Amino acid sequence: MNKCVLPDPEKFFEIRFESIGGLGAHAAGQILARAAVLDMDLNGSHFSSYGSEKKGSVVRSYVRLGASDRPIRTSAPIDSPDVIVVFHSALLEQDITIAGLKQSGVLIFNAAADGVPDTLARAPAASRVIRIDATNIAIEELSRPNAVLLGTLTAAAPFLDADIVLRALTEKFKQRNPQAAAANERAFKRGASEFEELHGVGQAEGDLPIIRPSPVLGYETAPIGGVIPYPGNTISNDLSMSRTGWMPLFDEEKCIHCGLCATVCPDFCLVWTHEQSNGDVPKVRLKGVDYQYCKGCMRCIETCPTEALTRVTETPGLADRLRVPLYAGGAPGEN
Numbered sequence: 560m561n562k563c564v565l566p567d568p569e570k571f572f573e574i575r576f577e578s579i580g581g582l583g584a585h586a587a588g589q590i591l592a593r594a595a596v597l598d599m600d601l602n603g604s605h606f607s608s609y610g611s612e613k614k615g616s617v618v619r620s621y622v623r624l625g626a627s628d629r630p631i632r633t634s635a636p637i638d639s640p641d642v643i644v645v646f647h648s649a650l651l652e653q654d655i656t657i658a659g660l661k662q663s664g665v666l667i668f669n670a671a672a673d674g675v676p677d678t679l680a681r682a683p684a685a686s687r688v689i690r691i692d693a694t695n696i697a698i699e700e701l702s703r704p705n706a707v708l709l710g711t712l713t714a715a716a717p718f719l720d721a722d723i724v725l726r727a728l729t730e731k732f733k734q735r736n737p738q739a740a741a742a743n744e745r746a747f748k749r750g751a752s753e754f755e756e757l758h759g760v761g762q763a764e765g766d767l768p769i770i771r772p773s774p775v776l777g778y779e780t781a782p783i784g785g786v787i788p789y790p791g792n793t794i795s796n797d798l799s800m801s802r803t804g805w806m807p808l809f810d811e812e813k814c815i816h817c818g819l820c821a822t823v824c825p826d827f828c829l830v831w832t833h834e835q836s837n838g839d840v841p842k843v844r845l846k847g848v849d850y851q852y853c854k855g856c857m858r859c860i861e862t863c864p865t866e867a868l869t870r871v872t873e874t875p876g877l878a879d880r881l882r883v884p885l886y887a888g889g890a891p892g893e894n
């Protein structure tokens with residue numbers, strides 16, 4: 560066993576993963592805590608909070624580490640983390656994502672190198688801010704963003720033994736899928752070396768205040784009858800972060816309108832029209848995707864026989880630009 564020493568052995572070292580279902584935050588927390596407890600001579604605990612068991616819901620995963628002589632007797636959520644890892648840059652829109660970050664802390668976020676989100680000005684001025692394009696590295700290596708972000712985390716917090724964390728990552732997958740284990744190893748190593756440290760981004764003085772989530776709807780604010788009047792959606796009607804970094808791109812030229820994609824789409828996002836000319840039998844044609852309901856599961860692209868649907872990285876505003884509304888004028892209650 561390799562003895563790892565925390566930056567301050569008198570205190571817990573706390574890490575919070577901010578993610579959405581499907582990006583692997585829960586698995587990353589499990590791997591990290593397991594490696595710390597079994598092979599780094601640390602105490603550790605890990606747990607996650609999430610909503611429905613489907614891709615697209617908010618996931619928070621917590622890892623608390625302590626010195627071997629300091630037992631962990633709490634399973635409270637981590638309000639004031641030393642490190643926050645943001646698995647999807649759209650989450651930065653919400654204040655709660657980086658709430659509680661210590662001024663001595665580290666903020667790691669997954670985004671392409673095309674500018675710095677304005678929302679990062681809310682970070683503590685003294686904190687370290689690190690960007691890594693985990694989504695594209697994961698796509699290139701046929702891995703998942705969690706492998707990349709674990710690599711970046713070990714580079715940002717060097718007391719975590721990178722070899723041990725990588726071994727734990729490999730162990731988790733090698734029985735089930737040796738190819739995935741090799742892909743994860745490549746992704747992990749790229750995450751540990753291809754990140755970029757941003758300077759002068761945060762503007763806040765001191766530690767960030769803690770925010771505790773509370774329900775949007777309560778007995779005073781719920782609509783009469785408990786109805787959420789936006790079909791197929793959440794009350795906030797904001798799906799910008801409900802996909803996992805990828806979205807299907809439709810090329811009408813290649814489509815043979817076979818309908819196979821519609822048989823596998825779990826959320827009925829594919830938009831069809833009936834076209835008829837000169838009294839012919841009406842033809843059912845695929846027009847595109849209503850991204851308002853699409854969770855980016857990629858079943859449609861795996862099923863399409865002609866590559867009319869392909870996987871692309873979601874960039875800000877792309878889904879809005881390409882969306883074909885399922886309902887004329889938008890969903891009832893939208894806007």
Ligand code: SF4
Binds near residue numbers: 820821
């Ligand atoms: S599976 Fe592909 S070819 Fe068939 S309707 Fe869907 S997009 Fe078109």
Ligand code: SF4
Binds near residue numbers: 827
């Ligand atoms: S990725 Fe394809 S199958 Fe999955 S929800 Fe979106 S349109 Fe449907």
